Amino acid sequence: MPVVRDQAFLLKRAPYGESSLVVHAFTRQHGRVHLIAKGAYRATSRYFCVLDFFDTLDIEWSDGRGQALAILRWGTVLERRRTIAADLERYQAALLMVELTELAGRPDQAEQGLFGLLRTGLDALAAGAAPTLALVVFELGFLQNLGLSPALIACAACGLTAAPVTPDGLRAAFSAGAGGRLCRPCAEEAKRAGRRVGTLPVEILSAAQELSPRGAAEADPIPAPDVPAPDVLVRVRDLLERFLDYHLETRPKTSQTFLSVPNRNAPEPGHPGPAGALP
Numbered sequence: 001m002p003v004v005r006d007q008a009f010l011l012k013r014a015p016y017g018e019s020s021l022v023v024h025a026f027t028r029q030h031g032r033v034h035l036i037a038k039g040a041y042r043a044t045s046r047y048f049c050v051l052d053f054f055d056t057l058d059i060e061w062s063d064g065r066g067q068a069l070a071i072l073r074w075g076t077v078l079e080r081r082r083t084i085a086a087d088l089e090r091y092q093a094a095l096l097m098v099e100l101t102e103l104a105g106r107p108d109q110a111e112q113g114l115f116g117l118l119r120t121g122l123d124a125l126a127a128g129a130a131p132t133l134a135l136v137v138f139e140l141g142f143l144q145n146l147g148l149s150p151a152l153i154a155c156a157a158c159g160l161t162a163a164p165v166t167p168d169g170l171r172a173a174f175s176a177g178a179g180g181r182l183c184r185p186c187a188e189e190a191k192r193a194g195r196r197v198g199t200l201p202v203e204i205l206s207a208a209q210e211l212s213p214r215g216a217a218e219a220d221p222i223p224a225p226d227v228p229a230p231d232v233l234v235r236v237r238d239l240l241e242r243f244l245d246y247h248l249e250t251r252p253k254t255s256q257t258f259l260s261v262p263n264r265n266a267p268e269p270g271h272p273g274p275a276g277a278l279p
């Protein structure tokens with residue numbers, strides 16, 4: 001059986017038998033791999049104390065083609081990130097990054113973009129970045145990696161300017177199903193086509209844009225954006241996780257609690273018309 005070696009992150013871990021583990025790993029060159037780590041709890045095993053979440057691992061496995069589980073042969077930790085588990089908010093942000101990676105990672109596919117995103121996100125958390133900031137930056141990169149970046153400034157449908165649609169000029173039309181922000185004519189058309197169209201604060205859309213990964217064409221050094229206020233970051237997170245929720249059609253466990261409250265970007269109480277509806 002061919003032996004494969006790659007860098008990896010742990011996605012899932014479950015005990016198996018008396019001393020073994022079944023693990024789902026996300027690797028740089030081979031995507032998602034399901035492994036059995038025999039005797040992982042024995043001090044003599046070749047990967048004792050290696051299989052922890054959030055660490056960058058270097059692992060070697062026998063590629064048993066056609067078998068459900070490949071066999072882990074050896075492993076070591078390239079980078080430990082112990083500080084993540086010491087803080088609940090940081091831990092939950094890291095867990096959500098891992099859960100999203102599990103949803104998007106495919107078996108037998110090089111996923112260097114997604115692998116790099118996860119490593120950068122976990123590094124930021126380990127280095128003490130604000131958890132919501134690290135998470136939002138990860139989610140924007142994650143959406144881009146899937147080819148699902150929401151339109152945040154221009155119209156998702158026609159590419160033209162998408163001016164605010166409320167009389168106060170503070171809210172723009174937005175539809176997850178139509179790809180994001182919309183100009184008024186495209187918003188009306190999306191509604192006629194049966195899509196859900198609401199509104200989002202322009203301030204939150206702009207804040208998300210500021211934190212979005214820059215394209216290659218914009219590789220010139222650009223001053224780092226000012227870090228938005230915590231309440232703005234939380235509302236950007238709300239926008240991104242509802243957008244992800246729509247497109248992934250499954251909600252990561254860590255996201256469930258966060259999204260169990262009403263939309264944080266809904267209009268103020270007393271706003272004319274139904275909450276978030278296109279005026």
Ligand SMILES: [Zn+2]
Binds near residue numbers: 157
């Ligand atoms: Zn348009």
